[in-house]
Amino acid sequence: MKPTSYTLDATFAALADPTRRAILARLATGEASVAELAEPFDMSQPAISKHLKVLERAGLISRSREAQRRPRRLEPRPLAEATDWIERYRKLWEGNFKRLDAVLQELKAKQKKTVDALLEDVKPKPRKRKPR
Amino acid sequence: MTKTAALKVTTPTDREVVMTRVFDAARGMVFDALTKPELVKRWLLGPPGWTMPVCEIDLRVGGKYRYVWENADGRKMGMGGTFQEIVRPSRMVATESYDDHWTGGETLVTTELVETRSKTTLSMTVRYASREARDAAVKMGATKGVEASYDRLDDLLKEETH
Numbered sequence: 001m002k003p004t005s006y007t008l009d010a011t012f013a014a015l016a017d018p019t020r021r022a023i024l025a026r027l028a029t030g031e032a033s034v035a036e037l038a039e040p041f042d043m044s045q046p047a048i049s050k051h052l053k054v055l056e057r058a059g060l061i062s063r064s065r066e067a068q069r070r071p072r073r074l075e076p077r078p079l080a081e082a083t084d085w086i087e088r089y090r091k092l093w094e095g096n097f098k099r100l101d102a103v104l105q106e107l108k109a110k111q112k113k114t115v116d117a118l119l120e121d122v123k124p125k126p127r128k129r130k131p132r
Numbered sequence: 133m134t135k136t137a138a139l140k141v142t143t144p145t146d147r148e149v150v151m152t153r154v155f156d157a158a159r160g161m162v163f164d165a166l167t168k169p170e171l172v173k174r175w176l177l178g179p180p181g182w183t184m185p186v187c188e189i190d191l192r193v194g195g196k197y198r199y200v201w202e203n204a205d206g207r208k209m210g211m212g213g214t215f216q217e218i219v220r221p222s223r224m225v226a227t228e229s230y231d232d233h234w235t236g237g238e239t240l241v242t243t244e245l246v247e248t249r250s251k252t253t254l255s256m257t258v259r260y261a262s263r264e265a266r267d268a269a270v271k272m273g274a275t276k277g278v279e280a281s282y283d284r285l286d287d288l289l290k291e292e293t294h
Contacts, residue, residue: 093151097155
């Protein structure tokens with residue numbers, strides 16, 4: 001078995017390419033042959049095969065033994081490891097940043113009050129007429 | 133209220149995670165909210181139920197900061213680091229290390245603030261010491277929810293195509 005660090009590194013490297021992400025998105029809807037995968041990309045089958053090899057090495061896809069066309073299918077586990085982490089990260093920071101939004105709104109309101117008060121101070125006041 | 137863009141999380145290299153988020157405030161104000169303890173304590177809290185009893189920030193190059201969070205059960209989690217670069221109000225670089233090393237050791241966090249039409253885009257790059265450290269962090273965060281990964285892939289891809 002490959003050490004986990006190798007697998008994860010390969011996962012991230014594989015996910016770094018837009019064509020490979022698109023291939024994974026396609027395979028998430030069901031298995032497909034190399035020809036079927038090559039079709040929407042305007043790429044030669046050998047070029048697609050190269051991408052498939054990277055994905056396969058990363059453990060992100062596997063090929064079915066049955067049938068001549070040997071369809072590729074998505075292997076969800078390594079992807080889950082990588083995306084769960086990103087998801088956790090996102091959740092945590094979404095919460096933080098929402099609270100930060102509220103703090104900023106409050107600071108802005110305070111600043112506006114201060115500015116308004118200052119403007120009020122410098123505004124020329126109507127002079128009282130001296131009583132005769 | 134003006135709508136701000138959603139949080140974006142990307143992994144541009146095998147050692148980095150980048151978060152980007154737009155805030156409806158001027159850059160100086162965002163910088164203050166990121167660096168003044170009385171403000172930081174109010175938002176940098178993580179999961180629900182946690183408070184931040186310790187928040188010390190010595191905002192100068194070589195200065196240290198120290199954060200401790202506590203939940204209702206009394207469980208504590210601490211972290212801290214040293215400021216390496218401070219360019220108010222646009223940039224900040226600091227080391228970051230959790231007491232129990234769940235992130236796989238020390239990371240380097242670069243925060244950049246760009247203001248456009250009185251909105252501020254914050255980008256925070258977390259750089260792990262090594263690929264192994266990043267992997268350790270990933271492993272700590274990983275759960276076994278395999279079936280949910282399809283949805284998450286969808287989310288990831290949706291984000292990419294935007």
